[in-house]
Amino acid sequence: MAGRFAPSPTSDLHLGNLRTALVAWLLARSSGRRFLLRIEDLDTQRVTAAPQVAARQIDDLQAIGLDFDGEPVWQSERLASYPAAVGRLDTYECFCTRREISEAASAPHSDGYRPYPGTCRDLTEPERSERRRRRPPAIRVRADAAVETVTDLWAGAVTGVVDDFVVVRNDGVAAYNLAVVVDDIAQGVDQVVRGDDLLTSSPRQAWLTRRLGGAVPGYAHIPLAVNAAGQRLAKRDGAVTLTDLCCAGVTAAQVLTRLAQSLGLAGPDEPVTPAILLERFDPALVPRAPWVVSAER
Ligand code: GLU
Numbered sequence: 001m002a003g004r005f006a007p008s009p010t011s012d013l014h015l016g017n018l019r020t021a022l023v024a025w026l027l028a029r030s031s032g033r034r035f036l037l038r039i040e041d042l043d044t045q046r047v048t049a050a051p052q053v054a055a056r057q058i059d060d061l062q063a064i065g066l067d068f069d070g071e072p073v074w075q076s077e078r079l080a081s082y083p084a085a086v087g088r089l090d091t092y093e094c095f096c097t098r099r100e101i102s103e104a105a106s107a108p109h110s111d112g113y114r115p116y117p118g119t120c121r122d123l124t125e126p127e128r129s130e131r132r133r134r135r136p137p138a139i140r141v142r143a144d145a146a147v148e149t150v151t152d153l154w155a156g157a158v159t160g161v162v163d164d165f166v167v168v169r170n171d172g173v174a175a176y177n178l179a180v181v182v183d184d185i186a187q188g189v190d191q192v193v194r195g196d197d198l199l200t201s202s203p204r205q206a207w208l209t210r211r212l213g214g215a216v217p218g219y220a221h222i223p224l225a226v227n228a229a230g231q232r233l234a235k236r237d238g239a240v241t242l243t244d245l246c247c248a249g250v251t252a253a254q255v256l257t258r259l260a261q262s263l264g265l266a267g268p269d270e271p272v273t274p275a276i277l278l279e280r281f282d283p284a285l286v287p288r289a290p291w292v293v294s295a296e297r
Pocket of ligand 1 (some may be wrong): 005006007008040180193194198
């Protein structure tokens with residue numbers, strides 16, 4: 001049994017990410033699970049700074065007192081595990097550009113995701129070989145518009161229609177939805193805690209988990225952190241990373257207090273440790289609204 005935190009090394013973790021990590025840690029530890037760290041660096045393999053960003057993310061998580069079992073797992077070191085999983089699925093090549101999909105697809109979902117309209121699903125072999133000459137294909141899984149319902153700890157039942165989503169991108173790299181499922185199965189993860197921007201991806205991922213012979217994990221999607229204007233928290237909102245806050249004279253311990261206070265687990269300026277928070281933690285009391293962060297400037 002294990003929970004995990006799985007950041008992508010695109011930028012330093014901000015207060016919202018650190019809070020999600022804290023909740024993931026609390027849920028794992030309060031249920032006797034191991035807690036794993038996975039660096040989801042498939043998209044950033046060509047970004048020179050990504051390993052340094054990941055190293056800072058790990059340092060920041062440790063600075064607020066979170067501990068992990070085992071060494072962090074890097075997806076870029078697991079590239080060999082993804083093709084075998086793809087080989088077990090019913091898939092087809094897709095030659096569509098983003099633009100073709102947006103022109104052919106129905107309106108995007110509320111999260112911006114455009115379900116695939118199935119344009120390349122039934123191409124003949126001559127059609128495919130003709131298209132291959134113009135464009136390398138992505139690989140999609142044939143989902144036959146399956147309907148999948150997952151149970152989220154806070155959102156309850158979430159039902160989604162599973163479209164023929166991409167499992168291998170057209171640069172040959174495993175797509176996020178595939179890698180996350182393959183890795184969660186391989187690492188024995190049965191508790192997925194993350195930001196609620198990924199809530200609508202969970203029916204897709206649960207369906208794929210079952211397809212690959214895994215047990216669907218429990219999901220817990222936490223509302224995101226937002227700025228005073230209600231927009232998703234970002235670097236431009238001021239001092240929102242540990243590095244920036246430390247430059248402004250705020251210690252990692254004070255940041256932990258602030259995160260804990262936002263979860264109703266500590267009073268203002270009350271010194272706490274993760275162990276103390278664990279004694280107080282009750283999943284039922286985690287706030288269901290976005291966390292409004294007034295950043296220090
Ligand atoms: N790597 C994803 C992110 O940073 C999280 C994926 C997950 O937790 O399933 O948004």
